[in-house]
Amino acid sequence: MNNTEMASLVRLALDSYVDIVDKISDPRTTDWPLMQSPVPTILMVVSYLYVVIILGPRIMRDRKPFKLKEVLIVYNGFQVLFSLFMLYEHLMSGWFLDYSYKCEPVDYSNNKKAIRMANLCWWYYISKLTEFADTIFFVMRKKDSQVTILHLYHHSLTPLETWVLVKFIAGGHGTFSNLINNLVHVIMYFYYMVAAMGPEYQKYLWWKKHLTHLQLLQFTLVFFHSAQLIWTDCGYPTIVFVGGKQLILPVRQTTVNPSNAPYNAHCSNCRRSDDLIQKMMQSIELLSHDVKYHIQLSQLNSNIVSNDLPHNPALEQLPVYTVEQLLKFNESLQDKHK
Template sequence: MVDPRVRGWLLLDSCTPTLVLTFIYLLIVYLGPKYMKNKMAYSLKNVLLLYNCSVTMLSFYMLVELISATWSAGYKLKCQGLFESGEGDIRVAKVLWWYYFSKLIEFLDTIFFILRKKNNQITFLHVYHHASMFNIWWCVLNWIPSGQSFFGPTLNSFIHVLMYSYYSLSTIPSMQKYLWWKRYLTQAQLVQFILTITHTLSALIFPCGFPLGCLFFQSSYMVTLVILFINFYMQVRKQVLFCMITKNSN
């Protein structure tokens, strides 16, 4: 049953807008590189700086607001039901709506890759992650917009503060030597997924009425991300080792 507390919220009353926007995104992924094939790549340096700073600030807002909202509402870490905290749950749901909407904003990541002709960055993992998260969080907001759902977005908002702040600062040459956390981003993402799976499954040990089907689905989805990110991490490590070997041989 759809949660009545989110009725009338932007984009939530029907799945059609979310599905249409996802279809348009996938169409751009398919047609964009073909359109750009014989064109000069765009620089977009100032646009990217503005975009990455904006997403960093939005992620920081969601991180702080989720921590504040769940702390004030007395949320439990082991298992938090959907209707245990009254107005506190509404406050959490409002932040989670912004989290859902941020997944639409992040479609621009791919569009900027296309315009800059960075097609090697548009991997299956990249497209799968972006397209699926937007649709999954439409479902979350409609059926489980509070309670146990807070944990993953809190961690992910923290990761996105690190990630998009790196993207922002890396455009400034004088700052590049200070961006020490770049090398740890993929590891941090993997830790995030494992912690989210652990937190999700803890509700099976300490049940609080949270829908079991949602717990199993979320855990299964996170497992797919762990597998894909491990594969990505291993590929990157192989490339680094190959570059080191090639450099030493020369």
């Protein structure tokens, strides 16, 4: 393939991408800052990774760690206020008003409340970019043990994920996870702010041991709220539920590994939390297959009744997952997690 053919192929791929995006993207957010193309966000993520993995450690190699006490107090205080603002907006844009906690479609209209929620989704995306500073401060303070693979995974994935949400589904069912995340961040960044004030304020942080359970609760609430999309169809894409399973990684990062979270420095129940997360993942995998089984079983029974068929269907009409298959699947999961 010569250069001309390669250029034509690339041009065709780009034209196809633009055509698809124009058809399925949210027209309300197209002209908003950073929303016309994913390239700026991707470049920011790549730059972030370069700074915290290569450039930052190289600059800090022969330097003493920065203290950053005042900077951390101001930064964490800002994040508390920013999260409070977004928490309030999530409630007043739908979740405290008329949003359904069972299944809520995206309102693509231009009415005031729908635009308010879409605008909030954009600010939530921006907030994930500001959180790059978390890692940069770790590097400047030479807290290298806290810059883990999972930490980098989380902070580089969320800007890309939230960009997609603003671009295509700015509102609806998926914003519940944003709401819960804002609530957790208010508490988390408040802890970081007080902790940055110095040892004399540690006596006011007696509740830090409960932050581990708060993170687990966040994951559980978001997962089971998203899981409703499997059996409830309101027009919201079920792919969000699949993506929601990725939450286990940042949850594991912030609750299980003591070196990754300051509030867990003296965690005595980290191993129990690790075991709990593994059991939750096992239950989640089984639940998803169990739900598929019952959905297909109900569809089969519905067809039998509506078509007045005998109640002893042929083998090829049976659901994909039988009870016996589910039990074997559960056994294989238990073996895998031993």
